Amino acid sequence: MSGHLDLIDLKIIESMGENxxxxxxxxxxxxxxxxxxxSERLDKLQKNGIVKGFTxxxxxxQLGFDIQAFVRVRVDSSKHYKSFMEHVMKEDEIxxxxxxxxxxxxxxxxxxxxxxxxxxxxxxxxxxxxxMSTNTSFVLSQLKKTRKIGADIIRNNLQxxxxxxxxxxxxxxx
Amino acid sequence: MSGHLDLIDLKIIESMGENxxxxxxxxxxxxxxxxxxxSERLDKLQKNGIVKGFTxxxxxxQLGFDIQAFVRVRVDSSKHYKSFMEHVMKEDEIxxxxxxxxxxxxxxxxxxxxxxxxxxxxxxxxxxxxxMSTNTSFVLSQLKKTRKIGADIIRNNLQxxxxxxxxxxxxxxx
DNA sequence: TATGAAAACTTGCAAGC
DNA sequence: GCTTGCAAGTTTTCATA
Numbered sequence: 001m002s003g004h005l006d007l008i009d010l011k012i013i014e015s016m017g018e019n020x021x022x023x024x025x026x027x028x029x030x031x032x033x034x035x036x037x038x039s040e041r042l043d044k045l046q047k048n049g050i051v052k053g054f055t056x057x058x059x060x061x062q063l064g065f066d067i068q069a070f071v072r073v074r075v076d077s078s079k080h081y082k083s084f085m086e087h088v089m090k091e092d093e094i095x096x097x098x099x100x101x102x103x104x105x106x107x108x109x110x111x112x113x114x115x116x117x118x119x120x121x122x123x124x125x126x127x128x129x130x131x132m133s134t135n136t137s138f139v140l141s142q143l144k145k146t147r148k149i150g151a152d153i154i155r156n157n158l159q160x161x162x163x164x165x166x167x168x169x170x171x172x173x174x
Numbered sequence: 175m176s177g178h179l180d181l182i183d184l185k186i187i188e189s190m191g192e193n194x195x196x197x198x199x200x201x202x203x204x205x206x207x208x209x210x211x212x213s214e215r216l217d218k219l220q221k222n223g224i225v226k227g228f229t230x231x232x233x234x235x236q237l238g239f240d241i242q243a244f245v246r247v248r249v250d251s252s253k254h255y256k257s258f259m260e261h262v263m264k265e266d267e268i269x270x271x272x273x274x275x276x277x278x279x280x281x282x283x284x285x286x287x288x289x290x291x292x293x294x295x296x297x298x299x300x301x302x303x304x305x306m307s308t309n310t311s312f313v314l315s316q317l318k319k320t321r322k323i324g325a326d327i328i329r330n331n332l333q334x335x336x337x338x339x340x341x342x343x344x345x346x347x348x
Numbered sequence: 349t350a351t352g353a354a355a356a357c358t359t360g361c362a363a364g365c
Numbered sequence: 366g367c368t369t370g371c372a373a374g375t376t377t378t379c380a381t382a
Contacts, residue, residue: 020227021194021195041349053194054230055191055192056194056321058224058323060323102309102311107311113330114334137275140272140274149232156287158237199357
């Protein structure tokens with residue numbers, strides 16, 4: 001489905017993870033290809049859905065988001081899943097939402113202005129149908145946040161997978 | 175310190191949060207200013223540290239990262255904080271690390287290839303000095319992940335803060 | 349799938365308001 | 366701090382290997 005990723009694709013992914021606004025001319029130099037070739041590969045990566053988009057990293061504190069928190073939510077998901085999701089999508093303060101194993105069914109990463117707005121937010125989500133409990137951990141500081149995904153690591157991942165695919169093919173040929 | 179952010183700056187931040195590779199010409203049209211003006215504002219936002227950088231969003235599953243997890247770690251931080259940090263920085267599988275309140279002192283967002291590599295990772299971090307326990311939640315699915323920070327929300331945040339500053343100034347003038 | 353060359357567009361810089 | 370205009374650089378498109 002995704003064709004085949006070669007080392008050049010992986011280098012493009014690595015470089016743009018570090019600098020999403022890198023020029024195609026510079027990228028072409030890095031990977032050792034002409035600009036049109038790099039441009040075409042990038043298009044394909046986007047069409048494949050491997051590249052989902054480009055964004056900017058900001059200092060949230062300076063924008064007045066003094067509170068960051070992880071909120072574990074226990075949702076009776078069988079019945080109320082759809083309405084829970086709709087609420088999650090509408091809340092601008094929820095930056096990320098994951099369905100997870102362990103205590104609670106979901107983890108939210110929340111960004112908000114102050115303890116007052118967080119309190120309001122928490123009481124709001126506790127009123128959603130199916131929400132049984134929440135458990136909040138404040139973020140005191142962010143020690144690491146990286147977007148770089150090394151080409152060599154991806155290659156290892158995919159090589160492993162390749163081995164599996166080859167193995168399955170052999171089996172099914174019998 | 176950060177001068178003053180007006181509505182145009184906030185629109186730039188909002189637009190680039192949605193599309194980090196937007197052209198300055200397009201951005202200029204969106205905010206209703208000339209290209210050099212927008213360019214200059216963007217430079218200032220970067221120099222202020224409000225804009226930290228630009229990145230690309232990828233589909234990690236397609237790159238062979240089949241396992242995502244949140245790992246809560248309890249670290250005896252007083253003594254071992256520095257060495258813990260150094261380890262965290264070196265591990266490519268740790269995408270994010272937060273110091274938090276609540277059960278455990280840190281939360282890690284981890285991305286790895288399969289259960290085998292996760293197991294190795296977990297036993298590695300459990301061997302770091304000061305790490306007392308870990309608690310892992312697998313990510314089953316990502317329901318929301320947004321980078322957009324609405325201009326109107328930021329404005330509300332900062333207006334609130336402005337009120338506080340004004341109030342403090344009045345007090346100290348007495 | 350890659351390249352080179354031309355056209356179209358984008359950006360950076362300077363001068364002036 | 367904004368704009369206009371020009372020069373330099375960048376990206377896109379297309380024909381070709």
